[in-house]
Amino acid sequence: MRRRTILRTLGGIAGVGTLGIGTVSADDCTDDFIKPGGPFPPETANINYNAFTSNADLYNTLDKLDRKSNLEYDSIGETWEGRDVPYVRVDGGDTDVVYVTQQHGDEQHTTEAVLQLLQRFAAGGHQVEKIRDEVTLHVVPRLNPDGWAPADNNETPQRENARPADICHDGPYFGKNQCGSVDPNRQHYFGIDSDILAETDGIDPDLIPNENPSPETQALLDKADEVDADIICDWHHQFTYRNSDCELINASTMWPRNEAAPDEAVNLSRQISAHAYQETTDLGHTTWDRYPGGTTANIARNAHGIRGRGSVLFEFRGQASQLGNAANGKLVTVINTTMNEILEGLASGALYEVDPAAADEIPPRGDYFWKDLPREEWSPEHEAYRE
Structure with missing residues (x-):
């Protein structure tokens, strides 16, 4: 089912739902929440990044899948440091779905989860074939290999790309003289009509650079088109967040919030979020809330929505520097399960039956806190941290 057909099926769907999320305030959670057994590793713990898939191993794994299965592996571009931006196509039905992981180099569990997904598709089976009857899956399993590269030497990976410090540009969203590395997830507005950007975001079209400062992002935009x-x-x-029952929140989601995104695209996006929530919230390992992301068109979630696509952000607990290795297996399972449920819902048609308003049943944002940092000491950076 192509996008135009999908979107036509959404007309007239309406409804409102509510969901109680607990009877105690997060203010009632005890300090024991962050002691052993809580969300953070001990101070003495070493974070072993070598336990994750290196860039070299990622390329080798994808190459083997290409040679030994019917998955197709290719490069869709190069990073600033000359690394390939990997891409895998799982050929199938008429609905084209793109999964993108590790726009930020320090968010590695998503890549481990999508590699498990690709291994599943390479192995085949009845359920896989049911998905492939309806869906062609496109995977960018590490958009920002430069950001991850330090971890290959067991050093802390970086969020941004590796644009050299002496390369600068003026930009409509962040002002003049922007030099050095940039956030790949802030560069998705390229190709959107400048009048739309001016009207919805109040930016100066004359400040749009001639070239995307994130070639990784541009490679994704080109492939999606x-x-x-x-x-x-x-x-x-x-x-790290917790809900009103003092439970760790390990999954969050949000859909396009820019006013230029067509209603049909927003409704489809809300269906995806709601379906993922409904299918995983009772499994015992996934606790959800709604991510309070921004509205501007430079963010991937909004930019693809403006382009008329279903576009959904999924966020899972744990920046690289906050996690030891103890939680790796559970987090990868949570992410991989969500990835599979979306594809199975698309293939069965169950996802299209979800009322978009059901997305409002996902609990609102939980309580956000920092290790050893009382709220009164939060800086503007802490308050403003975004997807």
Whole structure:
């Protein structure tokens, strides 16, 4: 089912739902929440980044899948440091779905989860074939390999790309003289009509650079246009939150919030978020809230929505520097399960039956806190941290 058909099926869907999320305030959570057994590793713990897939191993794994299965591996571009931006196509049905992981180099569990997903598709099976009857899956399993590169030497990976410090540009969203590395997830407005950007975001079109300061992002934008993507799911990590029952929140989601995104695209996006929530919230390992992301068109979730696509952000607990290795297996399972449920819902048609208003049943944002940092000591950076 192509995007135009999908979107036509959404007309007239309406409704409102509510969901109680607990009877105690997060203010009642005890300090024991962050002691052993809580969300943070001990101070003495070493974070072993070598336990994750290196850039070299990622390329080798994808190459083997290409040679030994019917998955197609290619490069869609190069990073600032000359690394390939990897891409895998799982050929199938008429609905084109793009999964993007590790726009931020320090958000590695999403890549581990999508590699498990690709291994599943390479192995085949009845359920896989049911998905492939309806869906062609496009995977960018590490958009920002430069950001991850330090981890290959067991050093802390970086969020941004590796644009050299002496390369600068003026930009409509962040002002003049922007030099050095940039956030790939802030460069998705290229190709959107400048009048739309001016009207919805109040930016100066004359400040739009001639070239995208994130070649990694531009490679994704070009590929999404080439395959005429119907849906783009963007997989990230966030800091630590807890809900009103003092439970760790390990999954969050949000849809396009820019006013230029067509209603049909927003409704499809809300269906995806709601379906993921409904299918995983009772499994015992996933606790959800709604991510309070921004509205500007430079963010992937909004930019692809403006382009008329289903576009959903998924955020999972744990920046690289906040996690030891103890939680790796559970987090990868949570992410991989969500990835699979979306594809199975698309293939069965169950996802299209979800009322978009059901997305409002996802609990609102939980309580956000920092290790050893009382709220009164939060800086503007802490308050403003975004996807």
